[in-house]
Amino acid sequence: MSEPLPSPTLVPPARAIGVSRRAFAAAIAVLLALGAVAWFDAQRDNDLLREEAARRLGAIEAAQAQARELESRLGGELREAQAKLALLETRLGESQSQQAALEALYRELSPSRDDLALSDVEQILLIANQQLSLAGNVPAALAALQLADGKLANVDRPSLSPLRRALARDVDRLKALPFVDVGAITTKLDQAIAQVDALPLARDERLPPPKPPAPPPADTPWQRLVTDIGNELRSLVRLETSDRPAAPLIAPSQAYFLRENLRLRLIAARIAILARQEASYKSDLRAAREWLRHYFDTRSRGVQFVGETLDTMLAAPLRDDLPDLTSSLDAVRALKVAQERRASMPATPARPNR
Numbered sequence: 001m002s003e004p005l006p007s008p009t010l011v012p013p014a015r016a017i018g019v020s021r022r023a024f025a026a027a028i029a030v031l032l033a034l035g036a037v038a039w040f041d042a043q044r045d046n047d048l049l050r051e052e053a054a055r056r057l058g059a060i061e062a063a064q065a066q067a068r069e070l071e072s073r074l075g076g077e078l079r080e081a082q083a084k085l086a087l088l089e090t091r092l093g094e095s096q097s098q099q100a101a102l103e104a105l106y107r108e109l110s111p112s113r114d115d116l117a118l119s120d121v122e123q124i125l126l127i128a129n130q131q132l133s134l135a136g137n138v139p140a141a142l143a144a145l146q147l148a149d150g151k152l153a154n155v156d157r158p159s160l161s162p163l164r165r166a167l168a169r170d171v172d173r174l175k176a177l178p179f180v181d182v183g184a185i186t187t188k189l190d191q192a193i194a195q196v197d198a199l200p201l202a203r204d205e206r207l208p209p210p211k212p213p214a215p216p217p218a219d220t221p222w223q224r225l226v227t228d229i230g231n232e233l234r235s236l237v238r239l240e241t242s243d244r245p246a247a248p249l250i251a252p253s254q255a256y257f258l259r260e261n262l263r264l265r266l267i268a269a270r271i272a273i274l275a276r277q278e279a280s281y282k283s284d285l286r287a288a289r290e291w292l293r294h295y296f297d298t299r300s301r302g303v304q305f306v307g308e309t310l311d312t313m314l315a316a317p318l319r320d321d322l323p324d325l326t327s328s329l330d331a332v333r334a335l336k337v338a339q340e341r342r343a344s345m346p347a348t349p350a351r352p353n354r
Helices: 014-110 113-135 138-156 158-175 182-194 220-233 254-274 278-297 301-315 326-344
Strands: none
Touching: 113 138, 113 158, 113 326, 138 158, 158 326, 182 254, 182 301, 254 278, 278 301
16 A cells, blocks of 8 residues: 655745745845946956957058058159150150151152152263263263163153153264274374384484495405405495485484474374364374474384374364254253142142032
């Protein structure tokens, strides 16, 4: 059988109330302690938060100060860069305007290919005309005309046809002239001038002595001796027969002036042929040739050589009325004037398309 349950113990009410008050006070004290601890913890956390906030705020203010300083420096550099950029743009505009002005000036002053060709041809024609009029150098003038025509052929412009026709006419006129080798003639004259001092005079001419007759082989020594004595006696008086008139007697002091006058005649002939003076040239040659026949030994080989040279020069044709290159010069100058007139005319603006 089961035992009976014990009955609950009954606490007296007053005692129970005292225990509950103490427990409540202890609980309040605990709560107050916990609250104080929590408050202190909160205060400490707040202090830490304020310190952290102050530290971060200081860092932020320092960063803002650095940012403001950097912004100020960047702003100054930006303004300086903008000023430099504006200066560069100004200078670039000035440089572009100067370049455009220089290009326009270059286009205005720089000659074209046609202008250069015409200038070259004009200079060539001037030199050829000088060679033709001063020295009578027909081959040089002809070569210059052919060179000028070659330059015009390289340009190949229809506007240059009148000039090329004028050049062709001048070339034909020069080719029709008789060829006179002035250089060869002057060389021969120089050789003749150099031989003047060595030419023997006619007064120094001597006929070769006659050959003595051969002694007969059968003569005795006494007969040969008599024959030799007779030959010596006959040689004291000698008669010479010449087929020419007697040579003029010239004093030794006059022989020097004779040779100098002959040299001066040849020099004058040399100058006359360079100046294309045919009358003076042939007059001097005839005078020199006559002096050679009259005063010098014509049997001498040197005199014969100089005389033959002078005869050849006298027979050579020499014209002093050489043509000039006026027509070609006028044609090239007319073309230059026409080109300058076209270059000075303002360009016609293009009409807008409708």
